Amino acid sequence: MKQTTTSLKAFVFSSAMLASAGAFALPALQIGIEDGTYDMASEDSVTSATAFTLYALADTGIVDAGSFDFRLSIAVTPKLSTPTDLGSIVVNGITIDITDDMTYGTPPIEATSSSTDLPGHGIYDTYYYEVDFSFDTSNKATPYNVQDDPDGFALYGGSGDYLYYNAFDFNVSGYTGAGLHFDLYALDFDRKKPIVAFAPFSHDGSYNRREVPEPAGLALFGIALVGLLVFRRRSA
Secondary structure (H helix, E strand, C coil): HHHHHHHHHHHHHHHHHHHHHHCCCCCCCCEEEEEEEEEEECCEEEEECCCCECCCCCCCCHHCCCEEEEEEEEECCCCCCCCCCCEEEEEEEEEEEECCCCCECCCCCCCCCHHHHCCCCCCCCCEEEEECCCCCCCCCCCCCCCCCCCCCCCCCCCHHHHHHHEEEEEEECCCCEEEEEEEEEEEEECCCEEEEEEEEECCEEEEEEECCHHHHHHHHHHHHHHHHHHHHHHHH
């Protein structure tokens, strides 16, 4: 019975994805970031803001196809292999201590072997935290490709195709690390390889800490600027 159920779910999922693929050629899952930009080198939607909204975006086919679990992974970058106090972040009002509340390795946390892991894509193994969520089918967005417009989120206008979305409000002002990486994936634990789909690594996201000049550096810049002004005045 379990095998029959699994096969049926796979068939329904595949059929739904094929049907929706013709409507607008977009990945089944994507990550967009409010006021984000697209980094061609890392192929991520990125932000350096300490408060931002991340949008988990899903094609209607993967949500409507069956009872899949959806997760957002929040991973410390660059890779970190030892427990380190890097402060905390807040996601939708929930405080996550870095790295105390995290798991080391590669998601999903239930994976029993590397063959069932999310592909590492240069991010894992590291400390990560998974957020379980479901898509509210009343939350609809206008279809867009985050690779072309990472800040292209707009509510559905009521005509034509649409995506489902889930919003995550981040505050990372208490985080002292260099960066965070975000992955989005769908899971079906009736399958040997539970990850049914994931946002392509050209459609995931990152937070990169904005470097603030050190006071000593600012002082040297100020001295140089004063010297330049004095030189110009004497030359005149």
